[in-house]
Amino acid sequence: MSDPIILAIDTSCDETSVAVTCGRCILANEMYSQILVHKKWGGVVPNLAKRAHEERIDGVIETALKKSKKAFEDIDYIAVTYGPGLAIALGVGINKAKDLSLKYQKKLIAVNHMEGHIYSCFAQNSKGNPNTPILFPYIALLVSGGHTELVLFKNHISYEIIGETLDDAAGEALDKAARMILDAHVYPGGPVIEELAKKGNPNFIRFPRPLEKSKDLNFSYSGLKTSLYNYLKSESINRQSGQKAYDKHHIAASFQEAVIDSLLIKLEKAVITYKIRNVLIAGGVVANMSLRKKARVLVKTHNGKVIFPPYKSLYGDNAAMIGIAAYYKAKKGMFAQSFDDVERQARAQLI
Ligand code: KG4
Ligand code: ZN
Numbered sequence: 001m002s003d004p005i006i007l008a009i010d011t012s013c014d015e016t017s018v019a020v021t022c023g024r025c026i027l028a029n030e031m032y033s034q035i036l037v038h039k040k041w042g043g044v045v046p047n048l049a050k051r052a053h054e055e056r057i058d059g060v061i062e063t064a065l066k067k068s069k070k071a072f073e074d075i076d077y078i079a080v081t082y083g084p085g086l087a088i089a090l091g092v093g094i095n096k097a098k099d100l101s102l103k104y105q106k107k108l109i110a111v112n113h114m115e116g117h118i119y120s121c122f123a124q125n126s127k128g129n130p131n132t133p134i135l136f137p138y139i140a141l142l143v144s145g146g147h148t149e150l151v152l153f154k155n156h157i158s159y160e161i162i163g164e165t166l167d168d169a170a171g172e173a174l175d176k177a178a179r180m181i182l183d184a185h186v187y188p189g190g191p192v193i194e195e196l197a198k199k200g201n202p203n204f205i206r207f208p209r210p211l212e213k214s215k216d217l218n219f220s221y222s223g224l225k226t227s228l229y230n231y232l233k234s235e236s237i238n239r240q241s242g243q244k245a246y247d248k249h250h251i252a253a254s255f256q257e258a259v260i261d262s263l264l265i266k267l268e269k270a271v272i273t274y275k276i277r278n279v280l281i282a283g284g285v286v287a288n289m290s291l292r293k294k295a296r297v298l299v300k301t302h303n304g305k306v307i308f309p310p311y312k313s314l315y316g317d318n319a320a321m322i323g324i325a326a327y328y329k330a331k332k333g334m335f336a337q338s339f340d341d342v343e344r345q346a347r348a349q350l351i
Pocket of ligand 2: 284
């Protein structure tokens with residue numbers, strides 16, 4: 001029997017995403033990015049996100065079905081992100097999934113956005129490539145705009161959070177840093193920092209590596225942000241007194257280096273502590289090439305293997321990852337028993 005076909009929806013933040021998947025294979029992965037809607041505000045504005053999701057979702061569903069060459073009749077299950085994310089944005093996807101489930105009599109599967117990011121590492125295209133084997137257990141490092149966590153991924157749909165940020169997420173720190181360095185409303189900041197950093201010296205300023213010495217696997221970015229603020233303030237005073245202007249490239253490269261190092265210090269600690277050499281890294285920040293390069297080198301020194309999402313379109317938020325996670329939930333019979341099982345949970349934890 002062939003694998004079920006799943007229509008998946010993710011409206012957790014600023015992308016209206018709809019995918020059609022079959023097992024680990026992506027048949028279509030459509031999204032409407034709201035970046036232009038939020039850019040001028042320097043961050044996501046919840047009301048605008050909700051409205052944009054409502055305006056676009058039907059069109060994105062239609063395109064995803066068309067590209068996958070499937071009709072509603074071909075769909076076996078409907079999957080939707082229930083959290084974590086922006087409550088009113090999540091609500092749009094959840095309501096749409098419920099409407100479709102009722103109209104076409106399809107079972108619903110509620111998926112955690114972060115478990116989606118984990119499963120993005122195992123995605124395949126419609127031809128079944130790449131055919132990465134799934135060999136448990138893994139240490140998963142999840143780095144997004146809202147989350148930074150280390151997860152022990154023991155088996156399908158079985159997670160244990162072994163470390164997390166005590167304050168800001170890594171992506172959030174990069175977003176804020178871009179605004180501070182450029183003194184402008186930029187969003188998202190991660191790619192801006194990466195671009196600036198390409199022409200900078202990562203060792204120009206030694207920003208702190210927060211919690212470097214602590215034995216636990218937690219992260220912290222608020223102190224690093226304060227260090228950047230203080231550095232920029234002192235530079236501004238220097239400039240006013242006629243000294244040379246600071247170099248944005250060096251500052252961005254040095255800040256990015258501190259963020260990446262602090263992620264990898266804890267990743268290495270997790271690999272050693274749990275004696276697990278195989279690593280997954282996912283979430284929007286995995287788009288950063290320096291992070292991927294340094295992580296590859298690190299994991300190799302421990303004779304392990306690191307897996308990233310195989311396609312760029314899977315780095316940021318997308319619904320294909322939700323469809324793939326839903327496939328493994330369906331295999332375990334984890335369907336919603338009623339609509340009450342699919343309520344938005346802005347702060348949902350991975351369990
Ligand atoms: O997973 P994601 O798309 O959305 C959330 O679930 O939060 O992650 C978004 C985060 C943002 O903070 C963004 O600045 C960061 O991913 N990001 C990057 C890069 N591209 C996106 N960070 C560093 N380098 C990049 N190239
Ligand atoms: Zn995400």
